[in-house]
Amino acid sequence: MRSRGPSNRLVGVSQLVVLIGGAGTAFADTAQTWSPTNIFAPASTPAKSIFGLSLFILAVTGAIFLVVFSLLLYSVVRFRKRKNDDGREPPQVYGSNQVELAWTIIPILIVVALFMATARVIAVVQRTSPPGNAIAVTAIGHQFWWEYRYPDLGVVTANELHLPVSDPAYPTPTFIQLLSADTDHSFWVPRLGGKTDLIPNHPNAMWMDPQETGVYLGQCAQYCGTQHAKMLLRVYVQSKDDFDSWIRQQRQPAFVNEAVSEGQQLFETTACINCHTVSGTVANGRFGPDLTHLMSRDTIAAGAASNTPENLRLWIRNPNAIKPGSLMPAMQLSEQQLNAVTAYLETLR
Amino acid sequence: MSTDALALPRTELASRPVVSRLHDWVTTVDHKRLGILYIIYALVFLLIAGVEAMIIRIQLIRPHNDFVSPQVFNRLFTMHGTTMIFFVVMPVLFGFANYLIPLMIGARDMAFPRLNAFSFWMTAFGGLLLYFSLLGANGLYGAGNAPDVGWFAYAPLTSQTFSVGHSTDFWILALLISGFGSIGTAVNIIATALCMRCPGMTLAKMPLFVWLNLIMAGLVILAVSPLTAAQIMLLVDRYLGGHFFDTQAGGSAVIWMHFFWVFGHPEVYVLVLPAFAFASEIIPVFSRKPIFGYSVMVGATVAIGFISMSVWAHHMFTVGMSSAANNFFVISTMAIAVPTGIKIFNWLATMWGGKIEFKTPMLFCIAFLFQFLIAGLTGIMQGAAPFDWHLGSSYFVVAHFHYVIVGGILFCLFGAFYYWFPKMSGKMYSETLGKLHFWIFIIGFHLTFDFMHIPGLLGMPRRIYTYEPGRGWDTWNFIVTIGVFFQAAGILVFLGNLIWSYFRGKAAGSDPWDAWTLEWSTNSPPPAYNFAAIPIVKSRRPLWDLKHPADPDWKYE
Numbered sequence A: 001m002r003s004r005g006p007s008n009r010l011v012g013v014s015q016l017v018v019l020i021g022g023a024g025t026a027f028a029d030t031a032q033t034w035s036p037t038n039i040f041a042p043a044s045t046p047a048k049s050i051f052g053l054s055l056f057i058l059a060v061t062g063a064i065f066l067v068v069f070s071l072l073l074y075s076v077v078r079f080r081k082r083k084n085d086d087g088r089e090p091p092q093v094y095g096s097n098q099v100e101l102a103w104t105i106i107p108i109l110i111v112v113a114l115f116m117a118t119a120r121v122i123a124v125v126q127r128t129s130p131p132g133n134a135i136a137v138t139a140i141g142h143q144f145w146w147e148y149r150y151p152d153l154g155v156v157t158a159n160e161l162h163l164p165v166s167d168p169a170y171p172t173p174t175f176i177q178l179l180s181a182d183t184d185h186s187f188w189v190p191r192l193g194g195k196t197d198l199i200p201n202h203p204n205a206m207w208m209d210p211q212e213t214g215v216y217l218g219q220c221a222q223y224c225g226t227q228h229a230k231m232l233l234r235v236y237v238q239s240k241d242d243f244d245s246w247i248r249q250q251r252q253p254a255f256v257n258e259a260v261s262e263g264q265q266l267f268e269t270t271a272c273i274n275c276h277t278v279s280g281t282v283a284n285g286r287f288g289p290d291l292t293h294l295m296s297r298d299t300i301a302a303g304a305a306s307n308t309p310e311n312l313r314l315w316i317r318n319p320n321a322i323k324p325g326s327l328m329p330a331m332q333l334s335e336q337q338l339n340a341v342t343a344y345l346e347t348l349r
Numbered sequence B: 001m002s003t004d005a006l007a008l009p010r011t012e013l014a015s016r017p018v019v020s021r022l023h024d025w026v027t028t029v030d031h032k033r034l035g036i037l038y039i040i041y042a043l044v045f046l047l048i049a050g051v052e053a054m055i056i057r058i059q060l061i062r063p064h065n066d067f068v069s070p071q072v073f074n075r076l077f078t079m080h081g082t083t084m085i086f087f088v089v090m091p092v093l094f095g096f097a098n099y100l101i102p103l104m105i106g107a108r109d110m111a112f113p114r115l116n117a118f119s120f121w122m123t124a125f126g127g128l129l130l131y132f133s134l135l136g137a138n139g140l141y142g143a144g145n146a147p148d149v150g151w152f153a154y155a156p157l158t159s160q161t162f163s164v165g166h167s168t169d170f171w172i173l174a175l176l177i178s179g180f181g182s183i184g185t186a187v188n189i190i191a192t193a194l195c196m197r198c199p200g201m202t203l204a205k206m207p208l209f210v211w212l213n214l215i216m217a218g219l220v221i222l223a224v225s226p227l228t229a230a231q232i233m234l235l236v237d238r239y240l241g242g243h244f245f246d247t248q249a250g251g252s253a254v255i256w257m258h259f260f261w262v263f264g265h266p267e268v269y270v271l272v273l274p275a276f277a278f279a280s281e282i283i284p285v286f287s288r289k290p291i292f293g294y295s296v297m298v299g300a301t302v303a304i305g306f307i308s309m310s311v312w313a314h315h316m317f318t319v320g321m322s323s324a325a326n327n328f329f330v331i332s333t334m335a336i337a338v339p340t341g342i343k344i345f346n347w348l349a350t351m352w353g354g355k356i357e358f359k360t361p362m363l364f365c366i367a368f369l370f371q372f373l374i375a376g377l378t379g380i381m382q383g384a385a386p387f388d389w390h391l392g393s394s395y396f397v398v399a400h401f402h403y404v405i406v407g408g409i410l411f412c413l414f415g416a417f418y419y420w421f422p423k424m425s426g427k428m429y430s431e432t433l434g435k436l437h438f439w440i441f442i443i444g445f446h447l448t449f450d451f452m453h454i455p456g457l458l459g460m461p462r463r464i465y466t467y468e469p470g471r472g473w474d475t476w477n478f479i480v481t482i483g484v485f486f487q488a489a490g491i492l493v494f495l496g497n498l499i500w501s502y503f504r505g506k507a508a509g510s511d512p513w514d515a516w517t518l519e520w521s522t523n524s525p526p527p528a529y530n531f532a533a534i535p536i537v538k539s540r541r542p543l544w545d546l547k548h549p550a551d552p553d554w555k556y557e
Helices: A008-034 A045-078 A097-126 A240-251 A258-269 A309-317 A335-345 B010-014 B018-027 B031-059 B070-104 B113-136 B167-195 B208-239 B253-287 B294-308 B312-316 B323-335 B337-351 B360-383 B385-391 B395-425 B431-457 B474-504 B542-547
Strands: A135-142 A145-150 A155-158 A160-164 A174-180 A185-187 A196-198 A204-208 A214-219 A232-238
Touching: A045 A097, A045 A204, A045 B337, A045 B360, A045 B385, A097 B323, A097 B337, A097 B385, A135 A160, A135 A185, A135 A196, A155 A160, A155 A240, A160 A240, A174 A185, A174 A196, A196 A204, A232 A240, A258 A335, A309 A335, B018 B031, B031 B070, B031 B113, B031 B395, B031 B474, B070 B113, B070 B167, B070 B208, B070 B253, B070 B395, B113 B167, B167 B208, B208 B253, B208 B294, B253 B294, B253 B312, B253 B337, B253 B360, B253 B395, B294 B337, B312 B323, B323 B337, B323 B360, B323 B385, B337 B360, B360 B385, B360 B395, B360 B431, B385 B395, B385 B431, B395 B431, B395 B474, B431 B474
Parallel strands: A135 A174, A160 A232
Antiparallel strands: A135 A145, A145 A155, A174 A204, A185 A196, A214 A232
8 A cells, every 4th residue: 555665764663653553443442432523533544544643642742741740740839938938048040051951852852753753654644646446536625515526437426425445455545636616625534534625726635445334424624614614524435335336326317207397397497507417407507516316315415404305495495594604595486396396306316 | 212201290190181191191102101001902802802702612512502603603713813813912912021121121111112102003903993894894795794714814715706895804904004013013122122221231131031022023023024915915816906815816825824824823932932931030030049041041932933933834734735845844843842841841940949939920820831831742743744634623723722822821921910010000919819810710721721622632623603413522512611601700800800909909019029120120110211220230130139239140140
């Protein structure tokens, strides 16, 4: 996986990191029960490298804390002015070069050690190039949702990213190109890796090789406007077979059902199509999420609500009820039109 | 020079009508009066920005709360951050510097009294302009009234496309104007420290307070200038068709980040060096020992000043810099821990072997030492770029910088308020209320900011107006919010103490702490001319020499 092994100088440090990282694995298993977004429950190589480094740094800073805290506490208690004080000034000490030298050199050595451990993890995470079997994904941040495109697989979807699980012995990592359509955003799924920003005119990249199946949560981590808080991330890590069948299903054109043609016609003759795409129809807007397989998703509104008929209907009628400040306009449809459009959308599997 | 009050005896001053006494304050060029204006102005904004923080925390007390709308929440955290940095902490520190530097170096005023007044009023108008946005910023349909772009206002959220109306313009102009004030004050502090010292006070005998403020002033000039430039570029983008940061026309969002943090990180040291300055005066006096390693303290400060200019992009580890750039900013960031550590050790050594008196100012400074230790260590964690890929933009970083600004700077500031209040007002504060303030506030501080680290580690990003249940964040946010009410109560006790003591406090006398620097050799409050005769000093502790003629400092330094 690594395009570049650690240099000899770093081997000692890296062994220490691995040692501490190993001891922390048991801890990591319980950590995810505290929070589905716990940074101490890593499930991919970049997240695990960071985890090992963070334990090393926590150990070093923890030791410094204990030593200096104890010294401070000791001096405050020991050298307090006593009740039976004789009123004379204590001996006036102006300094000591030896002592100053000691507490300059020791911190410098600690800083060097911390830096070397850090540089190694930077190399692991940043200087890895995609192997031939890597999955390529382009993630595009929008106010306030995520667009995902699989350029090699011909799939476009929104808000729910699907990835294949990666066996550590035969890794199938995913390399994500990060773009922004408007303002700055940041992709942060803590159990899969650190955050990387999506910045307009500044393409970024990150990679992950999730090693357990499941749903991984996160959310936008760079303030991007009114609804920054409800720009949620959901990553579905699936077995190879499940992922392949998901891809096959997503490549299908939109499902056509005569029973909902009224709703389809309404959809295609109102402003809906200015922003949304339904493949195989005249709807080819790019401003909002692709709806071709809307019903294959668990959530709507970038994870802000579960994908139920009631929520979908409410979202079309009054988006502000779910996500005030979202850029989806209230569509001003009659009850009958609302029912028809909702019925149509519910057929987009 | 300040001569307005000099000609009039005190009794005659007091009997003049209120209007003309107020007029004296508005037109004053006296460094002490300007210092007090800065301080009172900052306290007013402290209350405003504190209330904003309380509303933010009430909104976050439980998931899916709807105490305020997302639009209002975003304005609140923008105004809270901008106000606290630019219109609370900077002015209050400038106020103390203004008041104390001439007194400590045996001068009768700052080098440029009129520039001093100009600088204060620029800062004051900047703050007023920021809040005038509440009335004046309703530009276009749907536009908000107060700025809502965050205190570092990342591009392109500030462009006309994403920020319609005028709220962002108020933010830009407020900072631009107050920035001119800050640069003016910095020039004044540098000129005063370098040119106005009394006979005998070489640079090596200058109080550490003045040294630290001198370095701070240098940093202000280096840091505020790029911010001012960036603000002008942003105005050009918004109104004159420029494309510096306009990403839709090929501009660069990342360039804004560099400009802002080239200002933003030295700014942290602009705020923290004066806090160090307070600690470096208060800890020796209440330990009854001279500062340990004076020259090393000066050297460490200079080192911090230099290194702080080369660490800015550690705010940008998630922006997608090259691994080489990341490595550079990791090493420079961690390097700054060395001189900072030296400072903590020197304060520790100053207390070592002393006779520590736990008066209110010293209590705050001792708490500062413990808290700044923790803030420094969480800073090292974030200095390691990969760790910061998690911690940056999370609640952990919010907890970290509040630990620096509240746990470090504000605690030192409270210490400074109690320590110099007798000098400024002539009255002694209430020690009982002071200690009450200390204990209430320290409980609130730790409830809020200790527990705030945890949701960050559990994946909670900053600047979200609400959050989902089931993320393991609920309990921590509840505790954090409870702590805020303790802090608010502490602040009220503090203000009550200042006001009560000003009117009812006992006379303090010129030297209530048996201290050693020159400000304690003149009356409390000092006359307009500060010193009847310009003092002549022979050591760093001129009053020690006076009090111990048999054992003066100058024999040992």
